Each structure stands twice: as C-alpha cells, then as structure tokens.
Amino acid sequence: MKRLIAAFLATALGLSAAHGQTGQDAAEMARAAARDLAASIGALQEAANDRDRVAALTRTIRSYEDGLVAVREGLRRLSLREAAIREDWETQRDSVARLVAVMTTMENNSGPMLLLHPTGPVGTARSGIILSDVAPALQAEAETLRRDLEEVAGLRRLQESLAITLEEGLHATQEARTALAQAISERRDLPQKFAERPDELRLIVQSIDTLDSFSDLLSDTQIGPQDLPLPFSAREGDLPLPVNGPILRGFNEPDAAGTSRPGILIAAPAGGLVTAPAPATIRYMGPLLDYGNVMILEPEGGYFLVLAGMDVLYGELGQVVPEGSPLGLMPGSAISAAEFVAEAQAGAEPDGSETLYVEIRRLNRPTDPAVWFAQTGE
Structure with a gap:
C-alpha cells in the first residue's frame, strides 16, 4: 500500500514538474513575442516621420509581419500548456478520489479500532506509518x-x-x-533607366502567349543595375524571400490539377508586403497572361526575377x-485579432489562400528559385 501511494505521488509530482518547466518556456516565449510585437508597433508609428519614410515603413511593416509569426507560435504553445x-x-482526479475514499472509510471507523490491526502491534505500526504519509501527500x-x-x-x-x-x-x-503608398508616390530619389514605353509593352503583352516569349523579348535589351558591390549571379543561396511565408510548392512540382510551373509558390499573409530580394531594374509591371499582376525585375544582365x-x-x-x-501588397485583408488568436490557439496554420509565384530566369531559362533564397537554399 505504501509503495502504491509513493508511486502515485512520484508520478503526480513528476508530471507537475515537467509541465511546470514547459509552462515557463511557453509563457516566456509568448512574452518575448509580445515585447517584439509591441516594439514593432511603436516603430511603425515613428516610421511615418522618418526622413526616409519608404525604407523605414518597409522595414517596420516586415518586422511586424515577422512578429506575427512569433506571436502565433507563442499562442499555440500557451494553448498546449493549458491543455x-x-x-x-x-x-x-481519479487517483486523488480513490485516496480520499480510503481516508473517508477510515474516518467512519471508531477511534480505538484505528489504533489496532488484526496482525498485531507490527501491523498497527505499519498502518500508522502509512497514515502519516497520506496526509502530507x-x-x-x-x-x-x-x-x-x-x-x-x-x-x-497573457493571451488577453x-x-x-x-x-x-x-x-x-x-x-x-x-x-507607405503615399511615400512611394512622392519618392523621387531612385535612378530611372528608360526601357520600353508602357504603351509599347501593352501591345507586346497582348501579342504573346507564354512567359517565355515575353521574357525573350525583354532579353533583347539588358538594363540591370551596374557597379553593385556583389553581382546577382554571386548571390545564389543568399537572397531573402520577397514575402513572409512558407513554400507551398516547389520548382516544377505539379499542383492538384497536375499543372506544373518552373517556379515556387509561397504562402503569403493577406495584405502582406512584397519586397525586392536584390537591387534590380523594373522591366515590367502589370497584368500578364493568367498570372495576374506581375512584376519582372532585372537584377543583372541575363537574369530575370518574376x-x-x-x-x-x-x-x-x-x-x-x-x-x-517595397514592390507591392498581396490581396486580401488581415484577419481580426480575435480570429488570429482563435486560429493560433487551435494550432491552425496561416490561411495561405494568398500565394506569391516566384521564378528566376538565367539566359531566359528557368532555374530553381529555392537554391537562391537563404531560407530554402540547400
């Protein structure tokens, strides 16, 4: 009996100690995420008055989006800890209930009978030892x-x-x-390299039927940035992703309909900010075929980023x-705070209904973008 009680206590206290350590880790992670998010909110409010508003706002918006990822994980861990x-x-509960039932049965017996044991004085002594252990337990x-x-x-x-x-x-x-949109419209400090005229490009877009043929036409003229400290061709495996989110589909990986494309698909937050992974010249921006709105950048002669x-x-x-x-915003509106918390507590992944398609072309041949980005490179 005594060994059973001791085993019960060791198991119960061991579980509590293990859960306590996990709880401290979860709470500290959530607090750290909250501090980072609060700091980014303060930076957002200050960035509007920064001398270089575009850079400051872009940096702080991306910082806030990064903070959301940490907060989501923090809320998930808090929910797991509570569970x-x-x-x-x-x-x-069942174990304690059984012990309480034994104690109640013992209390129903008269006082003198509790001091006696059928096996004699040794049994009585053992019973006393067990009783002395039960109450502290x-x-x-x-x-x-x-x-x-x-x-x-x-x-x-903490969740509230x-x-x-x-x-x-x-x-x-x-x-x-x-x-940010206003600051971009007022920006006049970026170099301008004149390429095809917009009206001429629109006529070209109407006449082409593939992205290959369009990029082939753009390749006739190379106007990528010059005199960079590190050329684009030397940055394989070093580029930041253009948007916050996981890779949904890899290079030439077929989708549910069996269609494959020579690029990667990134799950993006609704209204998420898309930024340039490298210095580049904007060669095209606007609707293109069935890709929706497209931005084609030339980071170096012979390379296109789509x-x-x-x-x-x-x-x-x-x-x-x-x-x-900043290159643009993803479609959709951000979900409410209540919806965000509910999703995170349920352990649900971000919606991922908004996706950014990314291609990298070298000499007009698609190459696997995953090896170019630091977060996905091998």
Missing part, C-alpha cells in the same frame, strides 16, 4: 493543484494581453501601409529599386 494542465487534472497534491490553477489564470491573462497588442498592431499596420500574384504594385517602369524596396 496539458487540464489533462493532468483529469489524470490525477494529499497536502502536496492540493498545493500542486493550487499552482496549476494560478498558472492557468496567468496564461489566460496578446489579443490587445494584436488589435493595436492591426490598426498601426493599416495606417503604415497607407503612409513575381506574380500581387494585388497592388509599387514603382515605375525602368526604375532601379534597392534591395528590400
């Missing part, structure tokens, strides 16, 4: 339950705080995107944009 505590309660279990209840309350407060921070961030980001699927496009034809420069 683990509740599961621990359910597991220990139940007290320890009650203390563990109290700590768990306090932790659950703390987790709930994150929801408030998210709500503030949504408003600040919307204002920052509006300010980005398709944006809703809003920034820039002008022939403009030379620096690395990290």
Whole structure:
C-alpha cells in the first residue's frame, strides 16, 4: 500500500514538474513575442516621420509581419500548456478520489479500532506509518493543484494581453501601409533607366502567349543595375524571400490539377508586403497572361526575377529599386485579432489562400528559385 501511494505521488509530482518547466518556456516565449510585437508597433508609428519614410515603413511593416509569426507560435504553445494542465487534472482526479475514499472509510471507523490491526502491534505500526504519509501527500497534491490553477489564470491573462497588442498592431499596420503608398508616390530619389514605353509593352503583352516569349523579348535589351558591390549571379543561396511565408510548392512540382510551373509558390499573409530580394531594374509591371499582376525585375544582365500574384504594385517602369524596396501588397485583408488568436490557439496554420509565384530566369531559362533564397537554399 505504501509503495502504491509513493508511486502515485512520484508520478503526480513528476508530471507537475515537467509541465511546470514547459509552462515557463511557453509563457516566456509568448512574452518575448509580445515585447517584439509591441516594439514593432511603436516603430511603425515613428516610421511615418522618418526622413526616409519608404525604407523605414518597409522595414517596420516586415518586422511586424515577422512578429506575427512569433506571436502565433507563442499562442499555440500557451494553448498546449493549458491543455496539458487540464489533462493532468483529469489524470490525477481519479487517483486523488480513490485516496480520499480510503481516508473517508477510515474516518467512519471508531477511534480505538484505528489504533489496532488484526496482525498485531507490527501491523498497527505499519498502518500508522502509512497514515502519516497520506496526509502530507494529499497536502502536496492540493498545493500542486493550487499552482496549476494560478498558472492557468496567468496564461489566460497573457493571451488577453496578446489579443490587445494584436488589435493595436492591426490598426498601426493599416495606417503604415497607407503612409507607405503615399511615400512611394512622392519618392523621387531612385535612378530611372528608360526601357520600353508602357504603351509599347501593352501591345507586346497582348501579342504573346507564354512567359517565355515575353521574357525573350525583354532579353533583347539588358538594363540591370551596374557597379553593385556583389553581382546577382554571386548571390545564389543568399537572397531573402520577397514575402513572409512558407513554400507551398516547389520548382516544377505539379499542383492538384497536375499543372506544373518552373517556379515556387509561397504562402503569403493577406495584405502582406512584397519586397525586392536584390537591387534590380523594373522591366515590367502589370497584368500578364493568367498570372495576374506581375512584376519582372532585372537584377543583372541575363537574369530575370518574376513575381506574380500581387494585388497592388509599387514603382515605375525602368526604375532601379534597392534591395528590400517595397514592390507591392498581396490581396486580401488581415484577419481580426480575435480570429488570429482563435486560429493560433487551435494550432491552425496561416490561411495561405494568398500565394506569391516566384521564378528566376538565367539566359531566359528557368532555374530553381529555392537554391537562391537563404531560407530554402540547400
């Protein structure tokens, strides 16, 4: 009997200790994510007054989007921690109930009978030892339950705080995107290389039937940026992704309909900001075939970077944009803070309904973009 009680206590206290460590990790991660997100919100509000508003707003919007990824993971871990505590309660409830039942049975017996044992004085002594162990054990279990209840309350407060921070961030980001669009329209500091005229390009677009043929026509003239510290051709495996999100489909990987394209597909947040992975000249921007809105960049003579699927496009034809420069916004509107929290707590992945298609062409031949980006390179 004593060994059974000791085993029960060791198991219960061991579970509580393990869960406590996990809980501390989850709460600290969520707090760190909240601090980073709050800092990015403050930076968003300050960036509108920065001397270089375009760069400042772009940097802080991307920082906020990065913060959302961390907050999503933090909320998921908090939810898992709370579920683990509740599961621990359910597991220990039956064991505690059985111990309480034994104690209740013993209390129903008269006092003198409790001091005696059928096996004699040795049995009576053993019973006394067991009884002396039971009361502290139940007290320890009650203390563990109290700590768990306090932790659950703390987790709930942390989740509510994150929801408030998210709500503030949504408003600040919307204002920052509006300010970014205005700042881009007023920007006059970027070099301009004159290539095809927009009306001539529109006629070309109407006459072509493949992206290959269009990029072949653009290849007749090379106007990529010159005198870069590091040419684009030397940056394989080093480029940042143009948008925050995981890779949904790889190079030449067929989709559900069996159609394959020589590029990668990135899941993007609704309204997410798309930025230039490298300095480049804008060779084309606008609708193209069935790709939707397309931006074709020339980062170096002989190379084209094709980005398709944006809703809003920034820039002008022939403009030379620096690395990290905003190129456009993805379609859709950001979900509310409540919806974000609910999805994160359920462990759901981001919607991913908005996707950015990316191609990299070398001498007008598609090459696997995954090996060019640092996050996906091998």
